[in-house]
Amino acid sequence: MSSIQRVREWLAGFLFPAESDEWLAVLRVGLGLQVASYTLSSRGDWLELFARRGGGLVNRELTEAILSLQSPLIPRLGWLVFIGSHFGLSEPIILWSAWTCLLCAGFCLLLGFFCRPAAVIAWFLHLCAVKSEDLLSYGMDNFTTIGLFYLMLSPLPDHFALDAHIRRFRPKNPHLLGFFLRVLQLHVCVIYFFGGITKCMGIGWWNGNSIWRALTSPPYNLVSPDVLITCKYLLPFLGIFICTVETGYPFFIWPKETRLIWLTCIIGMHIVIGLTMGLYLFSLITIILNLAAFGPRWFLARPSQFALKKATGDKANESDC
């Protein structure tokens, strides 16, 4: 066998491993929770953020005009408002309908009810909302879009979903499940690698200044500086720890020996970020992506056995027939 053939076989084995659908269940439930939380938490500002005369921060039309300059193909709530106006529906009705649909899609994902339509609707409406407030969007919005995009394309439903129980469950191709898991895993690795390497370039992450500034900058200053100063000698170590965990993620998350340590460290880091900076939704989505990508192998004693056996067993039955 030539070396090229060997590389091709290794690549095929790496990109299309036989996997069960537990990771997909984690991603679906997690994103359902994230979408529902995002929708409920933005309820108080929904009209102010998106109505033409919302009287809130920045007018939706301005954001969408800037977006149009980048590309007219980027989804936005203005499209829905435009379509609705042809049917005589007012802007608030359209906006609240979008909010309700997004919330329902989140709950459907949580339960696994109409998984694929729910994933597509959640991705589209969430994207519309996020892009229509592009001047206020941050990493959490992008991570949610990334997760929903992969979820929408993945072989849904998983065997934990309500869909699998109320309809005839057709087991998915385990290699296809493996492919989409690999895409998610690789993407999470890229995220941490670039996040870590960029932090390593800043002197502030080596002497603790960046941790200090991050935790004392309003509105993320939930912890009093008087409390922070008591552990000032810990701050440089925390900065170096974050740089190490993030930059080392793509190297140490794959080996079985270090996966548990790295996953625990990264999830711990996000829990601390959420609690000390008030970035709860950001922490939630990062934990979801990590757990979906690398979690099932860790928290399930015998990963992948049920669905894999079911998939291969059903396939054997089909070929017997």
Next chain:
Amino acid sequence: MLQNLGGTPRHKHVYVACLVLHFVLIFLVSWDETLSVIVQGDTILPRSWDSSLRYADAMAAAALGQQLTTLNPVRQGITAYTHLTGIDTGYGFFAPSVSISHKLVFEVRYADGRVEHELPRVGGAATGVRVPLLLDNIARTRSELLRRTMLKMMAFSIWQEHRDASVIRAVFGFVKLPSIADFERGKEESYEFLFAYDFRFSPPAEPLMP
């Protein structure tokens, strides 16, 4: 195509091609953003690397079509795809250093000389964490007109609650946070002025009665 059972998927090559294209874009966007923040300085890299980093940054931007005209369909297609998939920004959060905190204060001025102060208001905490991002965008924008328009919109929402005010002045600045050593010496945060705009609003004219 997504649902076929059995061994490796039938259209394996299509999946691999899509994956390669997708990850090329992820790498380019991440690389572009990482380099663009690095070339702004304030890093541990030697200054002599600046020209090479700028060149690499320009290459990444060119590969993403950023040097084409904004109406170019290739550029618009790449931009739309990156937005649709959530890969339109890099991942250098709080890196290489934590950026300065901007602050916006509205001075509500009345005809009798009274002055009240207001901050941008939002309904919930989830939107509250987004306000600094908006302020960063306002500070970053190079268009004077756009900056003024954004501030005017925010000032308008303040005026709606103070309709008898004669002028709403938007005062934009940044907060200078003390370092650890300064804080220990008792130094507190200070406010640095950047720019200010005055806005005058008038209620819509009452319709004339016949």
